[in-house]
Amino acid sequence: MLKDRATPSQFFSLLYLSVLSSIFMYIADRRVSVAQTDSLLRPLVFAVISIVAFLPMCYLMNKYKVFSQEQRNELSKSKMFKIISVLYGVVYFFDALITAARFDLFASSELFPDKDMTFFLVGLIIVCCFLSHLGLGGLSRASTVFLMIVVLATGFAALTLFQEVDFLNFTPVFENGVTDFAKDSLYFSIQASEIGTIPLVVSNIKGNVKKNYFLWSILSAVSFSVILFFVVGTLGEFADTQLFPTYAAISLAEFGLFERLDALETAIWILCIVVKLTFFIYIIVRTFSFSFKKINKHRKLFSAFIGVAIASILVFVSSNIVRFSFVSSAAVAIGVYVVPVIILPAILIGVNFIYDRRKNYEKN
Amino acid sequence: MYILIKKGKNIFGDYVTEKNTFLNIDNLTEESFGDIRENAVENGRLIKQAFEGSFDIVVKKGYCNGKCVVFANCDGLCNSQKIADNAIRPILSYKGELPEDSPLDFIADRIICGTEQKKETSLDNAIMQLLRGTLLIFLEGQKECIIFGVQNIPERAITEPDTEVQEFGSREGFTENIKTNLTLVRKRLCTTNFKIEMLETGKTGKTRVLICYMKGRVNPDTLEEVRSRLQGLNIDMVLGAGYLRKTLDTKRKSLFTMVGETQRPDTFAAKLCEGKVGLIIDGTPFALVVPRLFIENFQTLDDYVNRPFYAAFMRSVRILAFLISVFLPGVFVSIGLFHQEMLPDDMLYNIVIMESNTLFTLTIEALIIHFIYEIVREAGLRMPKTVGHAISIVGALVIGDAAVTAGLIGAPMLIVVALTAICSLVSSDVYQPIAILRIVFILIGGSTGLYGIVIGAAVFVISLASMTDYGVPFLAPLTPYDKALFRDSVFRLSNEKLGARIFDINGLKMTKEEGKNVNDA
Numbered sequence: 001m002l003k004d005r006a007t008p009s010q011f012f013s014l015l016y017l018s019v020l021s022s023i024f025m026y027i028a029d030r031r032v033s034v035a036q037t038d039s040l041l042r043p044l045v046f047a048v049i050s051i052v053a054f055l056p057m058c059y060l061m062n063k064y065k066v067f068s069q070e071q072r073n074e075l076s077k078s079k080m081f082k083i084i085s086v087l088y089g090v091v092y093f094f095d096a097l098i099t100a101a102r103f104d105l106f107a108s109s110e111l112f113p114d115k116d117m118t119f120f121l122v123g124l125i126i127v128c129c130f131l132s133h134l135g136l137g138g139l140s141r142a143s144t145v146f147l148m149i150v151v152l153a154t155g156f157a158a159l160t161l162f163q164e165v166d167f168l169n170f171t172p173v174f175e176n177g178v179t180d181f182a183k184d185s186l187y188f189s190i191q192a193s194e195i196g197t198i199p200l201v202v203s204n205i206k207g208n209v210k211k212n213y214f215l216w217s218i219l220s221a222v223s224f225s226v227i228l229f230f231v232v233g234t235l236g237e238f239a240d241t242q243l244f245p246t247y248a249a250i251s252l253a254e255f256g257l258f259e260r261l262d263a264l265e266t267a268i269w270i271l272c273i274v275v276k277l278t279f280f281i282y283i284i285v286r287t288f289s290f291s292f293k294k295i296n297k298h299r300k301l302f303s304a305f306i307g308v309a310i311a312s313i314l315v316f317v318s319s320n321i322v323r324f325s326f327v328s329s330a331a332v333a334i335g336v337y338v339v340p341v342i343i344l345p346a347i348l349i350g351v352n353f354i355y356d357r358r359k360n361y362e363k364n
Numbered sequence: 365m366y367i368l369i370k371k372g373k374n375i376f377g378d379y380v381t382e383k384n385t386f387l388n389i390d391n392l393t394e395e396s397f398g399d400i401r402e403n404a405v406e407n408g409r410l411i412k413q414a415f416e417g418s419f420d421i422v423v424k425k426g427y428c429n430g431k432c433v434v435f436a437n438c439d440g441l442c443n444s445q446k447i448a449d450n451a452i453r454p455i456l457s458y459k460g461e462l463p464e465d466s467p468l469d470f471i472a473d474r475i476i477c478g479t480e481q482k483k484e485t486s487l488d489n490a491i492m493q494l495l496r497g498t499l500l501i502f503l504e505g506q507k508e509c510i511i512f513g514v515q516n517i518p519e520r521a522i523t524e525p526d527t528e529v530q531e532f533g534s535r536e537g538f539t540e541n542i543k544t545n546l547t548l549v550r551k552r553l554c555t556t557n558f559k560i561e562m563l564e565t566g567k568t569g570k571t572r573v574l575i576c577y578m579k580g581r582v583n584p585d586t587l588e589e590v591r592s593r594l595q596g597l598n599i600d601m602v603l604g605a606g607y608l609r610k611t612l613d614t615k616r617k618s619l620f621t622m623v624g625e626t627q628r629p630d631t632f633a634a635k636l637c638e639g640k641v642g643l644i645i646d647g648t649p650f651a652l653v654v655p656r657l658f659i660e661n662f663q664t665l666d667d668y669v670n671r672p673f674y675a676a677f678m679r680s681v682r683i684l685a686f687l688i689s690v691f692l693p694g695v696f697v698s699i700g701l702f703h704q705e706m707l708p709d710d711m712l713y714n715i716v717i718m719e720s721n722t723l724f725t726l727t728i729e730a731l732i733i734h735f736i737y738e739i740v741r742e743a744g745l746r747m748p749k750t751v752g753h754a755i756s757i758v759g760a761l762v763i764g765d766a767a768v769t770a771g772l773i774g775a776p777m778l779i780v781v782a783l784t785a786i787c788s789l790v791s792s793d794v795y796q797p798i799a800i801l802r803i804v805f806i807l808i809g810g811s812t813g814l815y816g817i818v819i820g821a822a823v824f825v826i827s828l829a830s831m832t833d834y835g836v837p838f839l840a841p842l843t844p845y846d847k848a849l850f851r852d853s854v855f856r857l858s859n860e861k862l863g864a865r866i867f868d869i870n871g872l873k874m875t876k877e878e879g880k881n882v883n884d885a
Binding site: 003007009010111120123124127130131134135137138139141142144145146257258259260261263264266267268270271274275278 | 702703705706707708711812813814815816817818819821822823825826827828829830831832837839842843844845
């Protein structure tokens with residue numbers, strides 16, 4: 001169907017925007033020191049880890065074409081595949097929840113500190129539920145437009161920020177040791193849990209996914225390094241005192257008569273959040289409808305249910321700092337990355353292997 | 365398809381029905397008269413009976429070499445002089461023998477002179493042709509008749525279209541006559557690859573629709589899709605192009621449409637050459653073209669006459685005008701209410717001074733003035749032209765001066781609305797969605813600020829990007845990006861760089877991947 005068809009460049013634009021939104025929210029959340037020159041090298045580790053993490057999925061796609069249209073009917077009979085599909089859905093449900101919770105924190109602490117943002121967030125989730133029905137094709141194609149807007153806006157902000165950069169803020173590399181750097185880099189890298197969705201949607205992407213993935217990893221790393229360069233260069237040690245250092249850096253940007261551009265930049269970033277949440281809801285509905293025929297028949301209803309579930313849990317989580325801390329903890333973040341990117345593909349490889357052997361045995 | 369028949373009395377005082385009922389169009393039937401009778405007079409009587417004595421149906425009896433001949437035509441749709449000179453006089457004054465076998469062929473070939481003539485055996489079809497302005501000639505003892513083309517259907521002259529004015533283009537526009545329209549296109553496409561298919565739509569109106577395409581360029585699937593959608597059309601009458609638009613457009617819930625409309629034969633011909641399917645509809649000066657891309661709303665034929673750099677500049681201006689007309693009021697309201705820090709201090713100070721004298725919030729102000737503008741516009745569109753100046757004066761005075769003086773609206777808002785109104789008229793094809801969208805964005809901006817507008821814009825763009833019809837994405841060739849076609853989209857390269865290539869809709873990747881061969885048509 002054209003509705004769900006995308007080219008690799010469109011899909012990876014979507015993925016880039018999705019990861020970019022995590023990067024904007026990530027740093028302060030992890031309580032990692034930003035004010036170091038080695039922050040600029042973290043995205044390079046991100047690129048390496050992303051490429052390595054892609055290998056099992058790559059093997060899986062090469063050998064078995066998981067969830068391709070041809071195998072869909074056959075696979076849908078297997079209980080194991082249904083369970084794995086549901087697991088994917090559950091993981092990305094948590095991922096959507098984490099994204100919404102982080103955005104809630106960002107909105108209530110930076111955007112409108114004196115206002116209750118619940119209705120805004122609920123509205124955002126409703127919009128994302130609606131957009132998820134328009135299919136992967138529409139979302140991916142729109143992502144290329146959004147990417148251009150985001151690149152232009154970020155480039156413009158970078159230009160205006162350049163005069164604020166103080167090169168004295170760049171401390172010697174690995175000042176706090178390599179261990180801290182390695183740990184921080186790992187935390188940084190696990191923000192890209194979206195890459196786990198590639199085997200789920202690969203049948204809808206026409207073109208060379210592997211080559212585009214490689215390019216995506218490199219370009220993402222370079223662009224993240226540039227963002228961190230401006231954060232470190234403009235804020236210095238002040239960045240560590242900020243909950244959202246990227247936002248703090250952007251707040252310094254001014255252009256001619258216009259002294260505050262942060263609202264404009266934040267508005268652009270919200271595009272990334274919309275794309276990310278919409279994509280996650282699309283994936284959740286898709287994985288669950290693969291396992292349950294009734295859900296497949298009532299996708300709109302299920303999507304509304306997912307929206308209600310995310311919004312309800314979000315309100316429950318955001319109202320208490322302990323609950324919020326749990327949702328945004330390192331353990332949950334690692335789980336959300338490792339399960340869809342490493343564990344589930346590994347299980348799929350194993351199950352496929354057994355499945356194929358059994359099939360060959362029956363043939364012989 | 366159902367038509368609501370309201371209870372009560374009709375305009376003549378006759379009681380129609382006791383309660384509101386729906387008339388099913390599928391059940392509508394017309395009296396059938398079967399085949400043509402051998403008795404020519406009987407055929408004339410049946411025609412009179414069919415129209416129950418309508419004064420414009422003329423049935424004349426005469427004799428040709430002792431055989432009765434009946435002529436029937438619809439007065440007003442035919443050229444009476446032509447009927448008398450080319451048909452009646454030669455037949456009635458013929459003194460020779462009529463051959464025993466196929467005397468009608470003899471009459472058609474030897475006696476009457478005209479280019480458009482054919483034979484018909486069904487009286488129902490003959491009556492249908494009579495209503496198209498032809499002359500029916502019945503001969504005693506023959507079970508068929510001659511349909512003789514003597515049409516003289518009243519039509520207005522070919523004039524320049526009001527809705528698509530070109531600076532350098534042709535001054536010809538479509539009229540309400542289907543044949544004239546076809547001629548205007550035909551003279552621009554002197555090729556045998558230009559193909560036309562005719563079909564009738566509408567149960568009662570039986571409006572003729574011409575499906576036009578260029579063989580070898582059109583995608584066969586698109587053509588078949590258009591055919592099947594028109595053949596499946598269940599409608600009583602087709603009185604305008606808009607009646608068919610609903611059938612051809614699958615995205616009925618969207619504000620935008622993938623069915624294009626044009627009044628210009630040159631634009632129509634250019635679109636056919638791009639591999640699109642065109643529809644010329646009888647009785648309307650608007651022709652339809654499918655599929656239409658979003659970017660085409662910002663393109664004109666003048667772009668191909670102007671220098672490429674200027675054409676590119678003008679296309680950018682049109683796109684910018686579209687964006688301003690949709691987003692500017694909403695953005696202004698949101699900045700004024702939520703993000704005052706974005707404005708320079710002096711500008712903010714001036715705006716605050718002026719807005720402090722007004723009664724309403726920015727959101728209400730924006731809504732009020734936009735509604736007033738739409739009312740004035742609608743009045744200007746529907747009113748007699750003689751009172752146009754009065755409306756302009758009232759509009760300018762009331763909106764422009766009195767409203768500000770009275771403190772109903774602020775001067776900054778007035779400037780924003782004036783700019784928005786002008787920008788919305790730059791691309792008239794998208795005026796309707798613009799009018800709705802800007803109201804929506806004013807409400808969003810007034811309630812959630814710039815962030816809400818961005819979310820609304822995301823919905824807008826994703827909705828547009830997800831639109832596909834006839835296998836073509838609406839936002840192509842921007843996304844999905846097609847390098848070859850992009851060279852003539854947002855901007856236009858020079859003719860040297862474009863070379864002999866033309867914009868071909870079938871080159872879009874979504875259709876390419878379907879594996880269609882455009883030369884199969």
